[in-house]
Amino acid sequence: MLVHYPDIKPYARHRVMVDAPHELYVEECGNPDGLPVLVVHGGPGVTGVAKNRTLFDPDKYRIILFDQRGCGRSTPYAELEGNTTQALIEDMEAIRCFFAIERWVVCGGAWGATLALLYAQKFTSRVMALLLRGVFLCRRRDIAWLYQEGGASRIFPDYWEDYLQPLSASQQQNCVQSYHQLMNSENDLVRMSAAKSWALWLARCATLRPSLKVVEQYVEPHRAMALALIQTHYFLNNGFLADNEIIEAAKKLHGVPGIIIHGRYDMVSPLESAVELHRAWPESQLNIIRDAGHAGGEASIIDAMIRASRDLSQRFLDEEDY
Missing domain, CATH: 3.40.50.1820 (Alpha/Beta hydrolase fold, catalytic domain)
Structure with missing residues (x-):
């Protein structure tokens, strides 16, 4: 190899x-x-x-x-x-x-x-x-697979619960839109909590075998903030x-x-x-x-x-x- x-x-x-x-x-x-x-x-x-x-x-x-x-x-x-x-x-x-x-x-x-x-x-x-x-x-169904219930959530239901944690029941109807709203909150703690949850979900889905290294890289605060802010900006707009x-x-x-x-x-x-x-x-x-x-x-x-x-x-x- x-x-x-x-x-x-x-x-x-x-x-x-x-x-x-x-x-x-x-x-x-x-x-x-x-x-x-x-x-x-x-x-x-x-x-x-x-x-x-x-x-x-x-x-x-x-x-x-x-x-x-x-x-x-x-x-x-x-x-x-x-x-x-x-x-x-x-x-x-x-x-x-x-x-x-x-x-x-x-x-x-x-x-x-x-x-x-x-x-x-x-x-x-x-x-x-x-x-x-x-x-x-970057089709609507590709975005929904990862960030809305019914796709990857069925493979990782335990991780999905953590991803949903910052969202109310009504906000879970459109997770990307709701996360986008959280990432544009005036409250620093709200933004950081949402960023870490978003990044953690993505990191956990990324590897075949669990990787602490990948998780640590993604949830590092500076990286997680840009990742969640820019991704929700793009995916709310279906990748433009x-x-x-x-x-x-x-x-x-x-x-x-x-x-x-x-x-x-x-x-x-x-x-x-x-x-x-x-x-x-x-x-x-x-x-x-x-x-x-x-x-x-x-x-x-x-x-x-x-x-x-x-x-x-x-x-x-x-x-x-x-």
Whole structure:
């Protein structure tokens, strides 16, 4: 089983100004002359993970990571003004233009896969290939599966009770809307309690086997606040997308090769999503990981991602048009 490449540090860090007031943190790792890959983190509302640098051979790849609007080291932190899916897609293109890269590989997991797909559908000529993990299509039913009773709640009923704890009976009729209201409360304690409950539920659903490390990362107060605030902002607005937009526009991916990696026991974004995408996108290859859930840090997911990144480098490294 393959494991991460050795840890590396960025050889360059940048601040890229986009629409005011947003300024993006962007970093470059690996080989400056290598195959360019943009790594799009999950969320919305989390940050780029340092371990994402080590999914790619640093001798062969120019690895570009960034923090999305309101996330991580991008500023202002947890800012919702001008924070929409369409803006994030334009930010990805702004980063490409900043580096004057003609074409690149785009890699994304979960919400990062959502953005990668939407970017490729809009800027098809700029995408050499897609590498996707834990595909999240951001349809109303996908949001409801995770955040409304009747989906993941039936798999984790004990965890679901904790998720519902901040909500009254009437508020439970629309959990996303109710959490959004709590996250915009003027009471700091109300906001923090809601943020931790929201983040804890997501962390508990993310891995096949319980992971205290993942839980601790998600419920860290600073991270949990941005995660819950930005996610409820997006999901209350159905990701700022038409329902089933990605599948209905899948024909725009014609000519773009892709590798989809999805855990069979993904409880955040069920395997059904990846299967539907694969059927609608003939150029894609679907790898179902039999002993994994949703999280990118699970051993079998790491193995599959590194194999895929290796395969893509072998396929494209001889090309001279990037």
